[in-house]
């Protein structure tokens with residue numbers, strides 16, 4: 001066991017001790033308004049974790065769905081029994097709470113609600129609740145956990161509970177205590193102003209992945225038609241050769257490395273543009289344009305999509321030796337000439353393959369270090385070293401590998417092995433410019449200081 005492992009275990013066990021020692025802060029009774037899906041699931045979980053729970057509902061009779069051991073009372077009666085009231089009701093039905101202002105005065109009201117659309121209302125649901133019941137201490141929490149996850153106990157993917165609250169740290173601490181006892185991790189997001197962001201969070205669908213995925217799909221489509229015209233249609237029209245089966249493996253295997261390289265280059269390009277902007281403005285303390293900000297924020301996703309394309313390229317390449325077309329070509333080549341081993345060709349083929357293997361290995365390393373569990377264990381300098389220095393090296397190695405493969409026939413337009421020169425140009429230019437800019441910056445810095 002490493003030193004970090006043991007210190008982590010120590011930390012965890014001290015947390016556990018802290019939890020049990022924390023139990024005095026565990027309230028006697030928790031009240032939940034609303035006996036819908038979420039209210040029932042939360043009530044059941046509370047009961048399992050040792051809380052005495054009471055429901056506040058419009059109906060007084062208990063249905064078979066209500067977990068056994070939980071009393072169902074009217075809203076006012078239930079609220080009187082507890083200092084914490086979890087409001088598991090849709091925002092549209094909050095109006096009746098204003099009639100309970102007196103009972104709810106000084107109590108902690110937990111708003112768990114979500115909306116159907118991003119930014120559906122001008123103010124967040126939690127702020128709206130705080131306006132309706134001015135005497136209560138409103139805390140936003142639990143909206144990022146689903147009723148299904150609470151019921152099934154599969155909380156791994158959604159263990160984090162984002163919280164925010166007006167200015168009452170005591171109320172927030174009380175809710176955080178409950179969150180911890182339920183086996184979840186509270187994540188303090190600050191004041192109630194953050195509630196809107198917390199409410200928008202479950203409605204987002206891979207926000208950072210949209211641009212990289214659309215871009216890669218667009219590039220793939222463009223390259224597919226480009227290769228289709230250059231290789232299949234051109235050969236058919238001018239050489240009367242039918243190579244339409246290229247669509248299945250040859251063309252995808254041409255598209256994958258090119259898209260991977262362009263995307264990888266686009267990971268490093270915004271850094272270059274940012275450096276140029278900073279040099280032009282003469283300061284690094286001004287905001288970048290919005291488009292550059294957004295581009296910088298999705299670099300990790302761009303890199304991971306690039307890695308996926310590189311993986312596909314590796315898989316497509318692995319099947320090459322068993323393809324009929326390749327075996328046929330090889331055989332006819334052997335038959336057509338008494339083959340002499342050409343040393344330079346041996347070198348050329350081995351070195352481009354070796355460059356590809358090394359480049360792909362570093363590419364995987366980049367992907368792994370971008371995973372949160374790994375990046376949390378390296379310091380900022382180590383992370384930058386891997387992502388920046390090794391990133392450029394990966395770009396150069398992969399470009400050299402592709403150049404090495406296509407290089408021989410680069411200038412022959414009728415060849416089916418023709419690669420898009422733009423891909424190389426872009427991926428080679430980026431590290432070069434950055435290198436130049438760094439030197440320029442160092443030079444300027446030494447002159448001015």
Ligand SMILES: NC(=O)C1=CN([C@@H]2O[C@H](COP(=O)(O)OP(=O)(O)OC[C@H]3O[C@@H](n4cnc5c(N)ncnc54)[C@H](OP(=O)(O)O)[C@@H]3O)[C@@H](O)[C@H]2O)C=CC1
Nearest residue numbers: 034035036037038057058088089090093113114143146147
């Ligand atoms: N379902 C989920 O996975 C999640 C839900 N949430 C949030 O939890 C809240 C409840 O969701 P959910 O349980 O799924 O919804 P349901 O429709 O299943 O339940 C809503 C409950 O609100 C109460 N209610 C309905 N209309 C009124 C009214 N006019 N006046 C007073 N109370 C009313 C009812 O309780 P009664 O009949 O007892 O009065 C009803 O059972 C929502 O705000 C939702 O956004 C948050 C995270 C996940």
Ligand SMILES: [Fe+3]
Nearest residue numbers: 257356401402
């Ligand atoms: Fe390759």
